[in-house]
Structures are given as C-alpha cells and as structure tokens.
Amino acid sequence: MLPLLLLSHIALSFAAPKSQCDLTKVSIFNGSYTVSDGGNVGSRVLYSCPKGSYPFPESSRECLPNGRWTEPEHVFMCRGIVCAPQMTFENGNFPKKRKYYLGETLNFKCSAGFERLGPETRTCQENGRWSGTTTTCENFSGYCPNPGIPAGAAKTGTSYGVNDKVHYRCQSGLFLIGSAERQCMENKKWSGAEPFCKERQKYDSPEEVTESFSLSIAETIAGAKPFCKAEDSGCETDLRKGQPRNLFILLDASANAGEEKFNAAKETAEILIQKVSGYDIRWRFAVISYALEAKTIVNINDDDSGEAQAVIKRLKNFQYKEHGRKHGTNSRGAFEKVYNMLFANANQQRDPLGLLWTQNIIVFMANGRYNLGGDPQVEIKRMRELLLSIKGQNNPDIYSFGLGHDVSLDELNDLATKIDGERRVFHVQGIDDLKRAFNNITEGIEASDACGMTTESTNDARQKFPWIAKINVTHPDGTVQQMGGSIISQNFILTVAHSLHNNNPQSISVTVGRNVALKVRNVYRHPKYNPTGKKDKNIAQSFDYDLALIELEQKLVFSSTVRPICLPCTRGASRALRKIGATCKDHENALFPEDEELIRALFISGKNRDVSEEMNVFIKQGRKREDCLCDVKNLSTFKDVADIKDVTDKFLCTGGMQPVEEPQICKGDAGGPLIIQRKGRYIQVGVISWGTTNSCQAFIRNKVPAGSRDFHADVLHSMDWIGEVTKDELSLVK
Numbered sequence: 001m002l003p004l005l006l007l008s009h010i011a012l013s014f015a016a017p018k019s020q021c022d023l024t025k026v027s028i029f030n031g032s033y034t035v036s037d038g039g040n041v042g043s044r045v046l047y048s049c050p051k052g053s054y055p056f057p058e059s060s061r062e063c064l065p066n067g068r069w070t071e072p073e074h075v076f077m078c079r080g081i082v083c084a085p086q087m088t089f090e091n092g093n094f095p096k097k098r099k100y101y102l103g104e105t106l107n108f109k110c111s112a113g114f115e116r117l118g119p120e121t122r123t124c125q126e127n128g129r130w131s132g133t134t135t136t137c138e139n140f141s142g143y144c145p146n147p148g149i150p151a152g153a154a155k156t157g158t159s160y161g162v163n164d165k166v167h168y169r170c171q172s173g174l175f176l177i178g179s180a181e182r183q184c185m186e187n188k189k190w191s192g193a194e195p196f197c198k199e200r201q202k203y204d205s206p207e208e209v210t211e212s213f214s215l216s217i218a219e220t221i222a223g224a225k226p227f228c229k230a231e232d233s234g235c236e237t238d239l240r241k242g243q244p245r246n247l248f249i250l251l252d253a254s255a256n257a258g259e260e261k262f263n264a265a266k267e268t269a270e271i272l273i274q275k276v277s278g279y280d281i282r283w284r285f286a287v288i289s290y291a292l293e294a295k296t297i298v299n300i301n302d303d304d305s306g307e308a309q310a311v312i313k314r315l316k317n318f319q320y321k322e323h324g325r326k327h328g329t330n331s332r333g334a335f336e337k338v339y340n341m342l343f344a345n346a347n348q349q350r351d352p353l354g355l356l357w358t359q360n361i362i363v364f365m366a367n368g369r370y371n372l373g374g375d376p377q378v379e380i381k382r383m384r385e386l387l388l389s390i391k392g393q394n395n396p397d398i399y400s401f402g403l404g405h406d407v408s409l410d411e412l413n414d415l416a417t418k419i420d421g422e423r424r425v426f427h428v429q430g431i432d433d434l435k436r437a438f439n440n441i442t443e444g445i446e447a448s449d450a451c452g453m454t455t456e457s458t459n460d461a462r463q464k465f466p467w468i469a470k471i472n473v474t475h476p477d478g479t480v481q482q483m484g485g486s487i488i489s490q491n492f493i494l495t496v497a498h499s500l501h502n503n504n505p506q507s508i509s510v511t512v513g514r515n516v517a518l519k520v521r522n523v524y525r526h527p528k529y530n531p532t533g534k535k536d537k538n539i540a541q542s543f544d545y546d547l548a549l550i551e552l553e554q555k556l557v558f559s560s561t562v563r564p565i566c567l568p569c570t571r572g573a574s575r576a577l578r579k580i581g582a583t584c585k586d587h588e589n590a591l592f593p594e595d596e597e598l599i600r601a602l603f604i605s606g607k608n609r610d611v612s613e614e615m616n617v618f619i620k621q622g623r624k625r626e627d628c629l630c631d632v633k634n635l636s637t638f639k640d641v642a643d644i645k646d647v648t649d650k651f652l653c654t655g656g657m658q659p660v661e662e663p664q665i666c667k668g669d670a671g672g673p674l675i676i677q678r679k680g681r682y683i684q685v686g687v688i689s690w691g692t693t694n695s696c697q698a699f700i701r702n703k704v705p706a707g708s709r710d711f712h713a714d715v716l717h718s719m720d721w722i723g724e725v726t727k728d729e730l731s732l733v734k
C-alpha cells in the first residue's frame with residue numbers, strides 16, 4: 001500500500017498545470033450562464049436565474065490552476081427565493097407554512113388582551129428578507145417590551161423584568177447574526193442586537209453593504225462618544241475635530257486567499273482609508289495582515305499613521321510574499337497586534353485618559369476560519385479591559401467582513417460588536433464585491449448629518465437629549481413663561497407658536513447644553529397659524545400649525561451636549577433610517593406604517609427642569625385614533641363643533657388609558673419634541689402643543705385622569721415651511 005500511495009503522490013506533484021477547465025461541467029438547472037475567457041484558468045462563469053429564483057450554491061465560479069472549477073462537487077441549480085419561516089409567535093397567531101416564497105405574506109393576529117405592535121402583514125422580498133420589522137403582541141406587563149421572535153428563530157425566556165434574559169437560536173441550517181442572548185436593561189431596552197437568521201449561501205450584495213456599513217461607520221465617526229465627566233471642558237469639543245479616531249484594518253493573507261485576492265484586499269483597505277480621510281476628522285490608521293503570523297504594515301503609533309497618503313503608500317509597498325509560509329489563519333495574532341498598539345499608545349500618552357476618549361474602530365476581513373493561535377475573543381476582552389469600556393460604550397467597535405463560502409459565520413458574529421438596528425457582520429461573495437461597496441461609502445460620512453444621536457450610557461440629561469432647548473418668554477406684564485424646544489440646525493430652534501404672542505426677540509431667551517442664555521435674532525411663526533381663524537366653526541382658539549422657529553443670534557457649536565435632532569424628509573433622517581436616497585414619502589412610510597395603530601414615541605419630561613426624563617407614549621393611528629377624537633368631543637369647549645376633525649386634523653395624538661396608561665404632558669412641556677426612535681437614532685415628528693386635561697401642577701405629574709389626550713403639531717407635513725425658513729441649513733429630500 002505504502003509505495004502505491006507514494007507513487008500517486010509523486011504523480012500528482014509532477015502533473016503539469018492545466019490551462020483549461022471543462023466547459024461541459026458548468027451547466028445550471030433551470031438557469032443560464034456566461035463564461036469569460038473561454039474556460040481558461042482564471043475565467044469566470046456567471047449564473048443567472050429566472051425571476052423569483054437564485055443560483056445555488058453560488059452565483060459564479062472560477063477556473064482554478066488545477067483545471068477544476070471552484071465548487072466541483074456541487075450540482076448548480078436555480079432555487080426559488082424563500083424567506084426564513086416564522087416558527088413561533090407569542091400571544092397571537094399566524095398562518096404557519098413550511099416555506100415562504102418570494103411575494104408570499106405573513107399575517108399576524110394577537111390574542112385577546114394583547115395589542116399588536118409592528119406590521120400586521122410582512123412580505124417576502126427579492127433579497128430573501130421579510131419587509132418591515134418584527135411584529136409583537138403586547139399586554140404591557142413587562143418592564144421591557146416584548147423583544148419579539150424574528151423569522152427563523154426560536155426564543156426561550158418569557159419574563160421581561162429588569163435583568164431578565166431571553167435566548168435565541170435559529171432553525172437548523174440558518175446562522176444567527178446578532179445577539180443570541182439579550183438582557184432587559186434599566187433603560188427599558190434590550191441589550192445587544194436583535195438576531196437575524198441567515199442562510200449561508202445568501203450573500204450581502206455590494207449595495208446592501210454600502211448602505212449599512214457606510215451609515216454605521218458614519219455614525220461612529222460623527223457621533224464618537226467621548227468618555228468624560230460633565231465638568232471636563234474637553235467634552236465640548238467640535239464633533240469634527242476633538243480626539244482622533246483610530247481605524248484598524250485586518251487583512252487575511254492566508255493561503256486560501258491567494259496573492260491576487262490579497263492584493264484586492266489591500267486595494268479595498270486603500271479605498272476605505274482614502275474615503276474616510278476625506279473629512280475633517282483626525283484619523284490614525286493601522287493595517288495588519290495575518291496568515292500563519294500577523295504582520296504590522298502600519299502601526300497606529302507610527303509618526304505617519306495619521307497621514308492617509310503615507311499609509312496607502314506603505315500598504316502598496318507591502319508584498320504578499322513577506323508572509324512566507326502562508327498555511328494557517330491566525331486571526332488572534334492580528335487582534336493581539338491591535339491590543340499591543342493600544343497598550344503602547346496608552347503608555348506613551350502624556351494623558352493616559354486620552355485613550356479613553358478615542359474611538360477605536362476595527363475592520364476585520366476574513367476568507368476562512370481561524371485555525372491557529374486560538375480564539376481572538378481573548379484579545380478583544382483584553383482590549384475592553386484596557387479601554388475601561390463603559391457599558392454600552394462599544395469601544396473597540398468591531399466590524400467583521402466574511403468573504404466567500406469558507407468563512408465561519410459564527411466566528412464572524414462572535415467577534416463583531418452588537419448594536420441594535422445596526423449591522424456589523426457582513427458576508428459577501430468575494431473581495432470584489434467589498435471593493436465595490438467601499439467605493440460608495442463616502443455618501444454617508446458627514447459630521448453635520450449627526451442628528452438625533454445620543455450617549456445612551458450617561459446619566460447626564462444634556463448628553464442623553466443633546467437637542468433639548470429650554471425657552472423663557474417674558475410677557476409684557478413681566479411674567480416669565482417656560483417652554484420647551486428642540487435644536488434642529490446650527491441656527492434654529494423649533495417650538496410652538498402659541499406662547500410667542502409677539503415676535504419680539506428680546507423677550508425670548510434660549511438655553512441649550514451647558515450654555516447660558518442665548519440671544520435670539522428672529523422669530524418665525526408658521527404663516528398658517530391663526531388662533532381666531534376657525535371662529536366660524538365654533539372653535540374659540542385654533543391651534544392648527546402651532547409651530548414657530550427661533551433663529552439664534554449666533555451659530556451653535558455642536559458637541560456631545562449640543563446636537564440637532566433629526567427631522568423627517570431631511571438627508572440626516574435618511575441616514576438615521578438607513579435609507580440612502582429615500583424620498584419624503586419613504587420617510588413617512590417608515591415612521592408611520594399604515595397598518596400599525598400604535599407607534600412607539602417619546603417626549604422628554606420637564607417634570608424637574610434639571611433631570612429630564614424620557615416618557616414613553618404611543619401615537620395613535622387608524623381605529624385607535626378615533627378614540628382620541630372621542631375624548632376631545634367630550635370637552636365642553638368643543639360642544640358646538642360640528643366636525644371634531646376641524647380641531648384635531650393637523651395633530652398627532654398620544655395619551656389615554658388604553659391599552660396602557662400613558663404619562664401626560666404638563667404645561668411647561670409645550671414646544672418640546674415628540675420623538676420616534678429608530679435604529680438607535682431620534683427623529684422628531686411632532687411639537688407638543690395642547691392637551692385635553694391639565695392636572696399637572698408645576699411639573700408634578702398626578703394620576704392621569706380619564707379622557708386625557710395630548711396633541712402635537714405635525715412636523716412631517718410642515719417640512720416645506722421649515723426648509724424655507726432654515727434655507728440651506730437642512731438638506732430636504734423630496
């Protein structure tokens with residue numbers, strides 16, 4: 001036996017490299033294909049399938065130097081596009097099927113005593129994902145909301161009290177991306193990121209990567225959350241300058257990458273560095289490549305690590321062969337190098353706390369699974385300890401990119417940072433797709449688009465709600481009225497019109513962040529605001545278009561405590577909603593889905609003028625909105641009004657006792673923003689205007705009386721006016 005084995009071994013190693021692959025072996029069932037370069041080594045087969053199906057297991061293959069096509073053992077076929085099946089659903093039901101094909105829908109019904117949150121109907125889309133968000137049925141008895149069961153997943157754990165945990169796993173054959181365990185936190189939110197069950201072969205398209213990655217990294221860059229105490233003056237630094245951002249890029253140079261692919265990965269890193277360095281942000285770059293060993297191409301502590309062109313030049317000069325023996329994938333070695341750089345940096349800084357102020361972003365690219373050096377998690381844990389990562393601070397912030405079919409999705413997911421509503425794990429077919437994706441990321445990186453961002457982990461209300469403005473209006477009789485407002489741009493505060501009886505800027509003072517009273521240049525009330533305009537309809541005082549803009553004498557300097565909130569139909573909101581190129585109508589559909597009767601929203605309580613508090617309410621739509629109108633009709637003030645819609649039409653309605661008792665607004669809250677939170681960002685949809693009851697005394701909230709409803713001036717449909725007044729400060733989308 002032995003000699004034979006040896007013989008065949010020798011025969012193999014002496015076989016001349018083939019120059020062609022067999023063209024009869026590339027066919028695909030029910031689909032078609034094209035071959036580039038006539039089947040020579042390096043040529044590619046591209047498959048296409050009829051609408052509603054996709055090429056399985058891959059959409060292309062390549063002729064290798066051994067004369068074989070990649071994936072030789074697979075029969076290629078067109079498979080129908082399916083979405084992950086909903087397996088179970090809590091406190092409700094849905095028509096259960098084993099498979100859901102493109103265009104098919106899921107319909108959710110909640111059991112008696114439960115309210116549906118999220119869409120009633122979800123549709124299986126072209127990309128194999130369900131439209132809309134995860135639907136839940138709520139009875140509002142938990143401290144945290146029901147975290148839901150994503151399609152393809154099963155959940156264990158049904159208690160939603162503080163510190164309670166739920167666990168998820170995906171149906172066999174699907175990979176869990178996101179958090180397998182989530183915990184109900186004190187801020188009434190779940191830790192980590194909602195899981196998503198991914199089919200291995202379903203790659204992210206370059207467009208999907210561009211969209212999610214550019215927006216997430218833009219957020220990290222623009223909204224870098226410094227670690228600092230309230231009294232540190234450094235906290236007030238301009239968003240664009242301030243502390244440097246460190247970007248570590250980890251490239252896979254192992255044998256299964258190959259020289260050509262490694263060079264493509266180098267180019268991808270160059271593109272990333274080039275793109276992010278185009279902005280007025282202080283960067284430091286590091287590039288590490290890893291195979292059997294990890295090699296530092298650029299160290300964060302090098303003198304030229306902040307100069308993009310110098311970094312790119314050194315990257316270009318690095319040769320694949322410098323790795324020598326390439327068998328093995330030591331990703332832990334790469335993460336260890338990152339740790340060492342951070343450690344050295346901490347020691348060489350005159351101000352050791354400086355490191356804590358620095359946002360560290362790691363972009364990890366992998367072709368295969370790690371097989372040497374051990375689990376890279378160990379190094380990440382050491383980094384977190386070094387950076388004294390505050391809970392929720394996400395430093396280091398790790399993105400992982402898997403290339404091709406050899407990667408371990410579980411490993412990539414373990415490494416990546418988990419942030420709700422954002423993606424840090426990407427799986428693309430090959431490096432070329434990643435290159436294409438990175439080429440387009442610039443769109444998303446603009447510090448001025450950093451609207452509606454907060455530092456969740458802080459107790460400082462000014463950092464938690466940095467867009468809050470406090471307004472004092474001195475009336476002619478000398479009385480001072482307090483009201484709320486929101487920062488929407490460097491020069492403008494949005495508030496209500498009804499307390500600004502005269503347009504005298506001297507009678508108004510505004511405070512934001514830690515600032516003392518700011519001077520006002522001008523006041524603009526909505527031109528259609530006309531309190532006496534509906535007397536003929538027996539409405540003594542109409543609040544329609546109760547909106548005003550206050551123009552400040554001096555531009556605000558944005559920082560972690562002074563920052564604008566997003567407004568719908570602006571470029572900033574497109575980013576916040578992760579919808580590049582979205583129209584105003586798209587924003588409306590995303591914020592107010594038609595089939596949802598209860599839309600989670602919040603306002604900031606002025607109960608105590610220093611310790612602001614988040615108050616959770618629901619905007620009522622559809623049938624639920626009718627109940628709001630009934631409560632208005634009952635008011636004696638409106639007993640002679642024929643059509644109550646004349647009173648309520650221009651407003652969003654919150655409050656009431658059903659399905660859950662909601663906190664009511666108090667007098668001094670007027671002018672403050674009504675906010676919808678999406679994907680970790682805050683978008684203002686209303687301005688608090690009026691309510692049916694007023695039982696608060698000097699911001700002390702009493703028991704909510706029956707029939708209590710609150711009304712908020714609609715912002716989305718007033719954006720034309722807001723855009724006109726603020727001129728080019730907000731980039732409106734049509």
Ligand SMILES: *[C@@H]1O[C@H](CO)[C@@H](O)[C@H](O)[C@H]1NC(C)=O
Nearest residue numbers: 029030031050053078079080
């Ligand atoms: C594929 O083609 C075969 C006949 O060649 C047909 O029976 C089958 O239904 C087709 N499958 C799909 C998914 O179109």
Ligand SMILES: *[C@@H]1O[C@H](CO)[C@@H](O)[C@H](O)[C@H]1NC(C)=O
Nearest residue numbers: 090091113139140141142158
């Ligand atoms: C709410 O629903 C849960 C089941 O999810 C149940 O255990 C609880 O008793 C219900 N609470 C109320 C107040 O109905």
Ligand SMILES: *[C@@H]1O[C@H](CO)[C@@H](O)[C@H](O)[C@H]1NC(C)=O
Nearest residue numbers: 206207208210436437439440
């Ligand atoms: C990049 O942007 C161009 C122009 O906007 C677009 O045509 C192309 O599809 C984008 N590519 C990706 C991968 O997003």
Ligand SMILES: *[C@@H]1O[C@H](CO)[C@@H](O)[C@H](O)[C@H]1NC(C)=O
Nearest residue numbers: 472480482509510511516517
């Ligand atoms: C607003 O009025 C309150 C109460 O009168 C006062 O404490 C506060 O200092 C005033 N703020 C400004 C900016 O004038």
Ligand SMILES: *[C@@H]1O[C@H](CO)[C@@H](O)[C@H](O)[C@H]1NC(C)=O
Nearest residue numbers: 630631633634635706707708
């Ligand atoms: C409103 O009025 C209707 C009848 O006019 C009554 O049934 C209902 O209880 C009233 N609601 C409140 C909150 O007073």
